[in-house]
Amino acid sequence: GAGVSQSPSNKVTEKGKDVELRCDPISGHTALYWYRQSLGQGLEFLIYFQGNSAPDKSGLPSDRFSAERTGGSVSTLTIQRTQQEDSAVYLCASSRGVLAGQETQYFGPGTRLLVL
Amino acid sequence: AQKVTQAQTEISVVEKEDVTLDCVYETRDTTYYLFWYKQPPSGELVFLIRRNSFDEQNEISGRYSWNFQKSTSSFNFTITASQVVDSAVYFCALRALTGANNLFFGTGTRLTVIP
Numbered sequence: 001g002a003g004v005s006q007s008p009s010n011k012v013t014e015k016g017k018d019v020e021l022r023c024d025p026i027s028g029h030t031a032l033y034w035y036r037q038s039l040g041q042g043l044e045f046l047i048y049f050q051g052n053s054a055p056d057k058s059g060l061p062s063d064r065f066s067a068e069r070t071g072g073s074v075s076t077l078t079i080q081r082t083q084q085e086d087s088a089v090y091l092c093a094s095s096r097g098v099l100a101g102q103e104t105q106y107f108g109p110g111t112r113l114l115v116l
Numbered sequence: 117a118q119k120v121t122q123a124q125t126e127i128s129v130v131e132k133e134d135v136t137l138d139c140v141y142e143t144r145d146t147t148y149y150l151f152w153y154k155q156p157p158s159g160e161l162v163f164l165i166r167r168n169s170f171d172e173q174n175e176i177s178g179r180y181s182w183n184f185q186k187s188t189s190s191f192n193f194t195i196t197a198s199q200v201v202d203s204a205v206y207f208c209a210l211r212a213l214t215g216a217n218n219l220f221f222g223t224g225t226r227l228t229v230i231p
Contacts, residue, residue, distance in 0.1 A: 042223050043219075045219065048218055050217070093219075104151070104166050107160060107163075109158075109160045
């Protein structure tokens, strides 16, 4: 497909376990973003990748959260030692770039994470 | 700091009525971008429109129109002759040129169109 894809669509895990969420951006898009959507916090920015530059991690809520982007394409968001407050929908977005005219972000369907 | 306020939490209208969703933003940047996204029950955020801070021209796309007014820091969205398929949560978002290029979202407005 031509859009942003994410997997899994749903994930149920036990408190304390690690989880990995995957995002496949639109082909040719150099910028990739992770957001989290939860009832109490709305839509929050987590981390941003642009090309080969170091990621901007300013939105990560704790050091249990990390992300990587291999080959400038697919990204994995990892949550270690999950807590119940990590339960949310994790959304990935990509854009052609960050310059004027390139900055529109297109979102994937999200991964719904439930920590029991 | 960037902030987006959508004061209307929920709106219900009867089909064919017009409805306006309000969005007020705050930023110290002189160059910024404003967006509207639709989130239907399926959950995926669908891009609707992008506006840059230098273009205050209103835009119309079919039944959708947007009114951008820098003087009041508002970017309101009107749906004309609403339809049941318009039922969704609508988010207004701001992206400034400073920082991580991320979007700052409002809390969303849930629109229900009653047949």
